[in-house]
Amino acid sequence: MGLCFTYEDYRVLLTALLESGYEPARFEDAQCLLARGKRFVLLRHDIDFDLTAALRMARIEAEMGIFSTFFVLVRTEHYNPFSSDGSRMINELLAMGHRLGLHFDCAAYPDASVEELNRQCGREARMVEEWFGVEVPVVSIHRPPPFVVGSDQSLTAPRLHTYMNHFTKQIHYLAESRGLWRFGQPLESHAFQTGQPLHLLIHPIWWREQAVPPVQTLYDFIDGRTREVELSVASNSTVYRKKES
Ligand SMILES: [Zn+2]
Numbered sequence: 495m496g497l498c499f500t501y502e503d504y505r506v507l508l509t510a511l512l513e514s515g516y517e518p519a520r521f522e523d524a525q526c527l528l529a530r531g532k533r534f535v536l537l538r539h540d541i542d543f544d545l546t547a548a549l550r551m552a553r554i555e556a557e558m559g560i561f562s563t564f565f566v567l568v569r570t571e572h573y574n575p576f577s578s579d580g581s582r583m584i585n586e587l588l589a590m591g592h593r594l595g596l597h598f599d600c601a602a603y604p605d606a607s608v609e610e611l612n613r614q615c616g617r618e619a620r621m622v623e624e625w626f627g628v629e630v631p632v633v634s635i636h637r638p639p640p641f642v643v644g645s646d647q648s649l650t651a652p653r654l655h656t657y658m659n660h661f662t663k664q665i666h667y668l669a670e671s672r673g674l675w676r677f678g679q680p681l682e683s684h685a686f687q688t689g690q691p692l693h694l695l696i697h698p699i700w701w702r703e704q705a706v707p708p709v710q711t712l713y714d715f716i717d718g719r720t721r722e723v724e725l726s727v728a729s730n731s732t733v734y735r736k737k738e739s
Contacts, residue, residue, distance in 0.1 A: 498705045499673050501554055504696075508558050510681050511535055514689065518560050520593060521632040521654060521661065528664060528691060536665065536693040537562030538656060540597050540634050543572045543715055545583045547698035556590040562696075565597035565634040565656075568618045572719075576625060584626060594628050598650070599636040608641075608649055615650050632656065661693055669695040673708040 519527055519534040527534050537555070539562060541548045548564055555562055564587055566575045574580045588594060596619045600606070603614050619630045634656040635642045635649070642649060643657045654661075661667065666685030668677050680686055680694055700711060728734045 499670070499700050499702065500705050501550070501701060501703055504551065504554055504701055505558070507680060508555065508560055511686075511692075512558070512560070514686070516689075516692070518562060521563060521595070521656065524665060524691070525660060528660075532691070533689045534691050536661065536691075538595075538634065538693065538695050539564045539698050540636065540695060541566050541573070542570075542597075542636065542697055543699045545573050545575070545580055547701070549583050549586060551696065551698045551701060552587045552590055552592050555592070561591045561593065563593040563595050563632065565595040565632075566622065567597045567599060567636060568621060569599055569602040575622070581625070588626065588628060594622065594626060594630060595632045595634055595656075596622055596630050596653075597636050598633050600639055600642070601637070611649055612651060615653070619653060656693075656695075665691045665693045667693045667695070670697060670700065671695075673700045673711070 515533050516535045517533065518537055519532075521536055521538075524534070524536060537560070539548055539551060541564060545566075552562070552564065564584075566584065567573075568575065575584055584594065596615070598615050598618060600611055603611055606614065615633060619633065622628075623630050630653065632654045633650040638657050642655070644659050644662065645655075645657065647654060647658060649655060656662075666683060668675060668680050668683060670676070680692060683692075684690075685692055699715065700708060702711060706714075724734075724736065728736075
């Protein structure tokens, strides 16, 4: 089946999971569900660029009675979870029953040791917990360096991280990136066909109303963000006049 990256394709994917008896699960429950032989799916969204795109995925899931975990970056130039709009969108996700995780970027701390990264990860996670009034028991590492993949909990302890072996080895892990399923389509996987637990990484930016090439998605994102900056500047300064082009 030629599933693409449209909202309709996402609904088809979720419907197939539900009809095959998969239940959405929290990362912190995965070990226990594995031990009990449950059929479950960890739905993970790493928000690299755009909270608005994440909110669209969140609404689709909520309409289908599904929850997932949204991992937010704190130290990014692309959005601000603590801004007025950013917080409103994240609170809307939470009100729908979705979970919040920290998306942690090691590159924001060049040359830091694992101990130092652990300390900074804790700081970021506590900021998110304090601001949104929720627990953040799981961290996803943005563009994980090689030492992260399959590593133990020491980077993020006492929190879990999504590249620990029990999320990527004991559970069948499929990641979508730049509009491609890198390790094959979920519904074609042996794991899905035999009812094994799944961990699906979805980046909301790539999913659209219509199928478009990934580079067009990025152009559209940049255009949208430029308009937002322009509106924000105009509403904060009477000096601003749009340039004639
Ligand atoms: Zn990321």
